Amino acid sequence: MTRTIKLTVAQAVVAFLEAQYVERDGETTAFFAGCWGIFGHGNVAGIGEALLEREIAANAGTDEHILRYYQGRNEQAMVHAAVAYARHRDRLAAFAVTASVGPGSTNLVTGAALATINRLPVLLLPGDVFATRVANPVLQELEDPANGDFSVNDSLRPVSKYFDRIHRPEQLPAALLHAMRVLTDPAETGAVTLALPQDVQAEAYDWPEELFARRVWHVARPLPEQARISEAAELIRRSRRPLIVAGGGVIYSRAGEALAAFAEATGVPVAETQAGKGALPYDHPRSVGAIGATGTTAANALAGGADLVIGVGTRFSDFTTASRTVFSDPGVRFLNVNVATVDAVKLSGLALVGDARVTLEALIEEVGGWAVSQSERDRAEALAAAWEQTVDEAYSVDSGAALAQTRVLGLLNETLAPRDVVVCAAGSLPGDLHKLWRTRDHKGYHVEYGFSCMGYEIAGGLGVAMAVDDLGEDRDVVVLVGDGSYLMMNTEIVTAVQEHRDLIIVIVQNHGFASIGALSESVGSQRFGTRYRARTATGLDGDLLPVDLAANAASLGARVTRANSTEEFRRQVSDAKERGGVAVVHVETDPSFRAPASAAWWDVPVSEVSGLETTKDARAAYETSKHRQRQYLAPATERSK
Template identity: 40%
Template sequence: MSKTRMTVGQAIVKFLNQQYIEMDGKEEPFVDGMFTIFGHGMVVGLGQALEEDPGHLRVYQGRNEQGMAHAAISYAKQHNRRKIIACTSSIGVGAANMVTAALTATINNIPLLLFPSDYFATRQPDPVLQQLEVPNDLSMSASDCFKPVAKYWDRISRPEQLMSAMVNAMRVLTDTANCGTAVISLPQDVQGESFDFPDYFFQKRVHHVARRVADDYDIEKAVEMIKASKKPMFIAGGGVRYSEAGQTAMDFCKTFNIPVSQTQAGHSCLPDSFELAVGGIGVTGGLAANALCKDCDLVIGVGTRFNDFVTGSKWVLFRNPDIKVLAINTSEFHAEKLDATRCIGDAKVTLEAIMAKLKADGYKSGYTTEIQDIRKVWEEERLRVLGVQYKGEGFGEGKFVPCVPSWTEKIMNDFVDQIGGTITESNAVGILREEADDDAIVVAAAGSLPADLERLWVTDAPNSYNMEYGASCMGYEIAGAFGAKLAEPDKEVYALVGDGSFMMLNSEIPTAMQENAKITVVVFDNCAFGCINNLQMGNGVGSLATEMRHRNETTGKLDGDYCYTDFGKIGEGFGMKAFYAKTPDEFRKAVQDAKKESVSCIIDAKVLPKTMAEGYESWWHIGVASTSKSDEVKAARKRIDDHLAEARMY
């Protein structure tokens, strides 16, 4: 058996260069490169190997470990999980910075390969710089923090352990049912240790992504359930997108006259113009899907985790007492949720198998004109919301027209007086949709924007909606846009980000500038964590530390004047082209001008608070106080209890 002597770091790089993925006869390299922020933990170990002979791997210079890993997540998502960028960090704080991203990838079932550095395996220099010491367990380090948020975790304390560790990491990263974060923790001394690795370890490895068809029993049960239903609802989750089963889902729904909704992860897996598409569903969904759920007798969930936003906290979808759930998924865990009848298999081939049997039996749903009628009503409402604008009359002292709760009056009036912005959030989404290219990629993650986008953003371009809403991780937006641009350099990419998320993590802007990867960052500045301020005040709690206001010397509270932030100047400091907008016309012009630029742009849009789209026949279960002196809180709690009385229990 031939062998080659090399360091652990060199072996990792050589191994990654030989990993390929194959699906439907298409074979391509699996690992594009590696994000890194070099530190003492690996700059002379794994870093030496990347400098000496990277092969085809491209080395990307991150600015924040969480941010670079977010970019890697978005890159993998944009490639439908068929291509990844690995990430490496120093020990201690550098490693811990990636834990949030590891959680985000695992929740969303996106492949993320992390190489956090670790303390010396020999422990002789201990405690080294940045080493976490646990007195009752000296084997523990910051890298152990990854264990609950990873699908696979390993620590390489001897060079020969690398072989089984890397094979297992690839197993998880290419597993459609168990995909998520794989963590290989690398002690900094071991990275530089040499070993005679067998050459077969470095042979080309092709990881076949199998399209598993559900077994005959599962297929028959699914067919029986659908045949017995009169008004089924098809929910297309991320699994439809990653299976590239959008066309199959449309064929299925068209053949049997079944409405199809999309989750945040599934959005853009099929065109919104499809005649049976009814938009988003649940808490951030629109009127069409949620209204049809009232009489729905069967939920056909394909590739979805059925989180509380999709199910309306088990209330919106489950008002029919006889409703049943069919779950088509490669994951047995997800398919067992909601007491569903499970059908374990790939979305595309399993739908094809079910469709063939239903065709033979001549099945059609019992819908007549309901789908088309509600689509028309919803489209009129969607356009109305997109067109809502500030008029300067008819609200309070003459500031605002739309019907909004009375408690928003002072907030909105203060914003207009002090900040000057009169753009409504929903109108801004509409303007951007009108001006952006048809195939432009929109990226967002947290706050009210995911709800506005799922309800209001329409696209027929496949994979053009990149929403991180499994973790709703603030800070994903800009890094995610950069990752999407790396994946699809010929498309315009927009990061839609609130002022709160921008302040939390904008670190990968200089990396995008460094790579000449043009992204357009649209900052929706409403001087607040606006979504949470709505949740807070809408449930009877006073505005507390959710608006960006100066501390009031008289009251001692954060209820003074708004804090004005010039986001354009921040972008210019990174080398971006800045545009400013306080009115809808200025915003439209900014979007138009940004499209003409070849460099990354930032649009500083001052957006009037409380102007996001409202919910449509949905409910979200939150923990409102059951004891309070406030009548408003008591009323909010009663609303929770009333909904709980109707919700199904699983």
């Protein structure tokens, strides 16, 4: 006879999550690090009560492992913190996030999209309207006259990798198992949503005891079939100018050593995407730095002449391919190593569907003693050295009264320890970081650029800091955030203070949207709507707004300093590292100074007709660049014959 345990649906969810573990390479760890939550009428009596019971049990010493509750200030920010945590943990640990029905739930949508686009696990537990519908319409219910089974939570469907609504307790076990299947699958992971009607959350049920037994989910390292590996090795051996593009899959697979071994054995240079930056240390002999629209002159020059592009764990986004213009050799072929089939088949490449680490190890064996010519090695090293000189110049530039943004990056790079983590997400900073930041550790670079979500930075930094603490790592976490992103979301400063986390936040104040301002200018729109200025009779072209972001950060509980010179900035960052806690360094920068570029293109369509001369000129330049764009339709195997 099956033994049962009487619990509410919410209590059963919490008990199940506490029993979930993940294992890879013989290392087993609890999968859920905790649950972020903001409570309202849609979850306070259900999930809220269940989390309270567990906390009381832990405080009484009756249970060691609990789903610890963390109090957020903004639902979107809670998801950002959860996603950043999962990224630093290589997707082997995650958070649940609970929100109330209505605006609390819809605030999750942006964070869910970010998680799914970046393929990072997070479990969303939004409250929902009554399953019984006896009191409809309830507070915050969206009534649809054509659909009775509809709520605002349905907005989470297109941004979730798995979505379910639990109308009855009997549905919960299958939904929970499906949720874990997706969350622990490297190829399919992302946001998972289990919508929980508020009356169902509080409903009691006799659950089979085995539902709450310890369950270990194995994360496999699949290896492509031998025939495909042999075919890939033949492509490599027949190439003369190959280039590796290392993506985030290298980091998540912990394939850095295998990548280094392959590059060293074959001499193939390695370029990095945003997510893959840190796959090799910046000064590794085979590293040529960032590739694509925000790439280095070295990587993009090699990409332009590459006859074989070996993508490892990359999605080949438009920034990586410079909108499909950077790989310009007429006979270029693609070989794609990826655990996700959807990425492995991109650009008509030969698909090696498998784990990055074991696939690279297999390729090393298969290619034998093959290597690129010494002249190609020398060329790659010379290009990389020339770019490093450019970085030196950008790091040391003196732009006048206010520091150049590149100077701030240089000072920060010099001041931080090799294992420290820089966190960023949107604006001009990610592009400058991608091409200029000298990463020395595979976890030293954390830039969210799949969704490039303004407001991710501080919440994401908090998530990284929590992961660092849980792993017992000796790292400082430094958030770089522009004034635009800071104004969008800064509330988790309060949470970082509440949780006693060490977090350094550098606010780069340039009084507007620097990145979009430059883009606006390049497409002929004259930086319209990108400056933070007071309104006058002719538009938003008045004085600088009297906004004091440093004072704002101080009001949220942070320890704040203002850096007005090179010496002050260096000293204040060093002091923040030494003292710990939540420290904010505010620095004014010169928005007119631009970082060095590699002349790579990004496809942003320009108005085909316009009365503005600036737009007409931009359109002419756009059409010229558009002609360089390619679709890469010929199969790799066809081009190799």
